[in-house]
Amino acid sequence: MEPFDHASELEGCARGDPASLRRLYDHEAGFLLAVALRIVRRRDVAADVLHDAIMDIWERAGTFDRSRGAGRAWITSIVRHRALKHIRVVGRETDLDAAAATEIADDAPDPFAILATSQDGRRLHGCLAQLGAERRAVILLAYVDGLSQSEIAERLGTPLGTVKAWVRRSLIALKDCLS
Numbered sequence: 001m002e003p004f005d006h007a008s009e010l011e012g013c014a015r016g017d018p019a020s021l022r023r024l025y026d027h028e029a030g031f032l033l034a035v036a037l038r039i040v041r042r043r044d045v046a047a048d049v050l051h052d053a054i055m056d057i058w059e060r061a062g063t064f065d066r067s068r069g070a071g072r073a074w075i076t077s078i079v080r081h082r083a084l085k086h087i088r089v090v091g092r093e094t095d096l097d098a099a100a101a102t103e104i105a106d107d108a109p110d111p112f113a114i115l116a117t118s119q120d121g122r123r124l125h126g127c128l129a130q131l132g133a134e135r136r137a138v139i140l141l142a143y144v145d146g147l148s149q150s151e152i153a154e155r156l157g158t159p160l161g162t163v164k165a166w167v168r169r170s171l172i173a174l175k176d177c178l179s
Contacts, residue, residue, distance in 0.1 A: 006071025013061035021058050024075070032079045039083035039146035049086055053079040084146050127177035135170040138163055 004027050012020025032053065036046035056078050064074050128136050134156075141147045141155065149167060153160040 006075065007064070007066040010057070010061045010064045010071050010074070011066075013058055014064065021054070024057070025054060028072070028075060032076065035076055035079050036083045038144070039080065040086055045086065046083070049083045050079060053082040056082065080143075080146070084148075087146065088148075123178060124174075127174050130177060131170055131173060134158075135166045135173075138166045139170050139174070142167060 006024065006028075009020045009024040009027075013024065029050065033046055033050050036049040036053070037043060040046050040049060053075075057075055060078070064071065128139065131139065137156070138152055141152045142149070147155065149163050150160055152158075153163040156163070
């Protein structure tokens with residue numbers, strides 16, 4: 001099976017090819033919905049976030065530059081930013097209870113398990129392991145759980161300036177490690 005070429009589909013979207021958007025959506029919708037759901041914690045809201053993000057992807061595809069990063073990372077960041085924007089506007093949703101979690105469960109592979117088994121995922125995991133425990137926790141709280149830096153500072157009982165410095169230094173270290 002040939003790997004999916006996100007960058008080519010994004011370039012097709014930039015040219016106004018709706019079939020490129022359809023292929024991108026068909027290939028990534030489950031993963032992107034899971035990203036949104038992890039942040040907003042409600043399936044209906046996650047679906048709305050995904051819809052808005054797909055429209056953003058269509059409208060902004062011309063700004064994607066394959067020399068600056070992977071297409072999948074670019075579309076994932078759009079979904080993540082949309083979900084975080086929703087949280088900032090309406091406030092953090094409550095955690096799912098067990099019944100609600102069972103209701104929304106599906107048979108799709110866990111996106112984090114897929115990432116862990118991919119080559120990029122293994123590289124990222126190795127780079128994260130090189131960070132100190134506090135810095136790794138801050139990155140995971142920000143980019144996996146979708147917490148703001150002030151929420152991280154509150155949760156960890158750490159000054160906001162320290163959290164900001166950890167995030168900045170950790171992102172620089174990850175960038176260096178992954179390049």
